[in-house]
Amino acid sequence: MPLAPRPRAVAVTAIAVLLSVTAAGCSGAAPGDDGDLTKQKLSWKTCEAPSESQGGGTAPSPLPDGDGWQCATMKAPLDWDEPDGDTIGIALIRVRSSTSGSRRIGSLVFNFGGPGLSGVKTLPSFGEKYAKLRTRYDLVSFDPRGVGRSAGIQCEDDEALDEYFQQDMTPDDASERTEFLDNTKTFNSACEENSGRTLPHVPTTDTARDMDLMRHVLGDDKLHYFGFSYGTELGGVYAHLFPEKVGRAVFDAVVDPTQTAEQGSLGQAKGFQRALDNYARDCVSQVADCPVGDTEQDVEARIVKLLDDLDRKPIPGVFPRDLTETEARNGIAQALYSQDLWQYLTAGLEQAYDGDGQVLMLLSDSLNGRSENGEYSNISAANVSINCADDKPRYTTEDVEARLTEFRAASPVFGEWLAWSLLSCTDWAVAGAADHPDVGARDSAPILVIGNTGDPATPYEGARRMVEALGPGVGVGLTYRGQGHGAYGSDNACVQTAVDDYLLTGKVPKDGSVCS
Secondary structure, eight states, X not given: OOOSSSOOOBOGGGGTOOOBSOOXXXXXXXXXXXXXXXXXXXXXXXXXXXXXXXXXXOOOOOOTTSOOOEEEEEEEESSTTSTTSOEEEEEEEEEOXXXXXXXXXXXXXXXXXXXXOOHHHHGGGGTTTTHHHHTTEEEEEEOOTTBTTBTOOOOSOHHHHHHHXXXXXXXXXXXXXXXXXXXXXXXXXXXXXXXXXXXXXXXXXXXXXXXXXXXXXXTOSSEEEEEETHHHXXXXXXXXXXXXXXXXXXXXXOOOTTOOHHHHHHHHHHHHHHHHHHHHHHHHHSSSOOTTOSSHHHHHHHHHHHHHHHHHSOEEOSTTOEEOHHHHHHHHHHHTTXXXXXXXXXXXXXXXHTTOOHHXXXXXXXXXXXXXXXXXXXXXXXXXXXXXXXXXXXXOHHHHHHHHHHHHHHOTTTHXXXXXXXXXXXXXXXXXXXXXXXXXXXXXXXXXXXXXXXXXXXXXXXHHHHHHHHOTTTEEEEEEEEESSOSGGGTOHHHHHHHHHHHHHOOOOOTTEEEO
């Protein structure tokens, strides 16, 4: 979840996976003797090192049993309204099932969220963790259109992004508001200038159609799917468009499909505040003294004061950059994605109170997709492009100012920032599709929907609304009473057993089941 221009939930894998800027799409004749894209044959090869657009790094290592990762490119229409026109390449990755024959069910396709995360970069990080699922599935992921090597969106360059992420995103007066609006307009104009051909063709509905083409090309009668965070919205849209093609599907860290952009941002303000409350409560409950406050209220009051101080005067961060209020808030938000990161939040706050902003800036860099060498992924470009293609509302300064009181009440730390982020699509070159996605899928197979009560980015309440929106007999709710973004990755045995049993055997948990 790059938290600017406008936040949207990103899977917790973003903590470890940094992406980078732009990749070109492909055009030309579709493969297949008769031009039928469903008949194309993928050319699987040993994966190369991820491109900068996917996050850089080294080529994925073979799994412990020696099986290696394979990559391929699938052709898909640039414009699904003109399926015989130009095509783009959709980057895929897979590892074959550890068993064969009748025990192999097919492919299990993963989307890790964002929108904007590269599945090609991310999936190998979890190869060993998903070993049980691999006993019956090929594990498959992809870079969605607009992301990484799949016609990746390009907006501003690295130097401009450094400045963009340090700007004041909670303007206090007319001068700061003008600067904020100008910066947003400059970013959006750069997206149009550098990727204008692709911008109209990255809404979630188009990616859902790519997934059904992928199902055909992979040779599966049904799409078996595991979506995290934004991937749950993508999965819901797929189920709406192709309900009869849904196989076994799991949604984890669930986006509320009933909310507008404004409602979603307000919900995130409440969710991040809830997570911050939980962090503060945990810190002061430890046997040792909490080093960043004596009480819950004190912990949060000191954070508010830190942000106010940084608004007036930044402190040294990662040389040569200073830690600004915006970067500090980004870093705090990043640390709330996983309880495992709370220790780094404590360390970062301790440092910042002593005038050292390195840890909070490193956390912010992780959120924004900035690598140690100063190169940015295209996660921010893809995130805003897909959000603005999906979301119909276009908000004004007056709209934001009228709602500031409500957002501040929801969160004194995150409220204003999330309110002002609503302006990210105001000057966007492409009209948004709808107020919210349609996920009604009455004829679909059951979909397991997991909500985490402590989730900051996709608040728990959205899971029940997803269950209801999918339709009677489709959504099956499972509650995880935990912390952080998502549930399956928490290593909670109850959650993992429920998910594995469903995906591997088809056993559907009872709706309303609870794991603690």
